Amino acid sequence: MTHTTDVVVIGGGQAGLAAGYHLRREKLDFVILDAQNDPGGAWRHTWDSLHLFSPAAFSSLPGRLMPAQSGEEYPDAGHVVDYLADYEQRYGLPVLRPVRVDAVRPEGGRLRVEADAGVWSARAVISATGTWWRPFWPAVAGREVFTGRQLHTTGYRRPADFAGQRVIVVGGGNSGAQIAADLALADAELTWVTQRPARFLADDIDGRALFDAATARRRALDAGAADTGGVASLGDIVAVSPVRAARDAGLLKAQPMFQRLTSGGVEWADGTTALADTVIWCTGFRPALSHLAPLGLRGARGHIVTEGTRAVGEPRVHLLGYGDWIGPASATLIGVGRTAREMARDVALLLTR
Missing domain, CATH: 3.50.50.60 (FAD/NAD(P)-binding domain)
Known part of the structure; x- marks a missing residue:
């Protein structure tokens, strides 16, 4: 029918x-x-x-x-x-x-x-x-050889699930920062990795300001004016209270993106390595x-x-x-x-x- x-x-x-x-x-x-x-x-x-x-x-x-x-x-x-x-x-x-x-x-x-x-x-x-x-999983060398657990933002629920584990969180947006803060304030050994240096918005900026910035950008573009940059011009991460707490405690220090995964963790371009039980991909x-x-x-x-x-x-x-x-x-x-x-x-x- x-x-x-x-x-x-x-x-x-x-x-x-x-x-x-x-x-x-x-x-x-x-x-x-x-x-x-x-x-x-x-x-x-x-x-x-x-x-x-x-x-x-x-x-x-x-x-x-x-x-x-x-x-x-x-x-x-x-x-x-x-x-x-x-x-x-x-x-x-x-x-x-x-x-x-x-x-x-x-x-x-x-x-x-x-x-x-x-x-x-x-x-x-x-x-x-x-x-x-439709979570996005980036093409990173070694993903198929890593023997630990890999999950996306969609699979994360609570820090208690990772108690005592070495966890690498990948992603410099809001999801990455919030999940990293969740784990940093709990019983997990965190490594936070971002593609570029983490950019926190001013503490007094919330969704109202972000909406206004996005709207102003659209109006400027529709009028043929210069691109204001919108939300991206302000930063990448809204400093919600758990993120502020972890950041101010010195627990949110982003590392640059690693070059590849190994069987037991990750390796950077300079040969530095880190062991990991879990990698959480907060990659959009x-x-x-x-x-x-x-x-x-x-x-x-x-x-x-x-x-x-x-x-x-x-x-x-x-x-x-x-x-x-x-x-x-x-x-x-x-x-x-x-x-x-x-x-x-x-x-x-x-x-x-």
């Missing part, structure tokens, strides 16, 4: 919910297909100590302020999961789960969305699957877009070219929540709402033609 609707949203995390909110305001018929068993998106799978960069009031989706978390200035991931579940229910968003979308294909004047729970025929598709499900993510492969939208470098959120090669497809290339801070709670509003208006205009 094929289900028919105006719009299919793929992904029921924060971007998918923001899309649903604005699609409803545009009075469009839509469904949200989410591969997860429960609400919360990627926030349900993060490490235990993860907190937001901003207070609750500045970490909200459109239409509903996130309530403050008792005893916490910056809410933790569990609080975000509860907020997203409440948001979904409050607005009665039509989320179906677990439904995993395998492919989107053109079918006449519509798009065919093939999933493990059936087929949907839509006039437009919004991909909001995020990046958490890529957009999870394999379901769009049948549309042939990727360019020579594997990147889908967009105008705003709309795919240039297939105007009936929109991408939401994958980072600044889709909209300023669109991969954040505070940032995705504005981009979702513009996208919903664009979709509504398309469907009235």
Whole structure:
């Protein structure tokens, strides 16, 4: 049986919910297909100590302020999961789960969305699957000979799992710094490795300032002005309280990137070595877009070219929540709402033609 609707949203995390909110305001018929068993998106799978960069009031989706978390200035991931579940229910968003979308294909004047729970025929598709499900593992010499444990950010939960171990954390972004701080303040022997010297943002900068910087950069670029550098001009690491504590205690001293892994650890270019039981790769993510492969939208470098959120090669497809290339801070709670509003208006205009 094929289900028919105006719009299919793929992904029921924060971007998918923001899309649903604005699609409803545009009075469009839509469904949200989410591969997860429960609400919360990627926030349900993060490490235990993860907190937001901003207070609750500045970490909200459109239409509903996130309530403050008792005893916490910056809410933790569990609080975000509860907020997203409440948001979904409050607005009665039509989320179906677990439904995993395998492919989107053109079918006449519509798009065919093939999933493990059936087929949907839509006039437009919004991909909001995020990046958490596609961790990036760098090509580093010796990865296949290392006899210890290797995991990505997605596999890390708590420092107690590494008590008494020699752990190398690779990555100079927020995930790398926060996990390194987690381990440095616990019973683990930490080596923190970064591609370039660690750049901490000023202690008073949080998600509000980052959103403003990303927005100012996008406006400057759209106006043909010089690139302000956006968030990258401020630094790489938000100094949340655990990171500040570990840094100020002298426990967060980044080493340069090693040259290769050995069977028992790592080796730098000068021959220096370090033993390791575990290597944690905090090396980022890529957009999870394999379901769009049948549309042939990727360019020579594997990147889908967009105008705003709309795919240039297939105007009936929109991408939401994958980072600044889709909209300023669109991969954040505070940032995705504005981009979702513009996208919903664009979709509504398309469907009235």
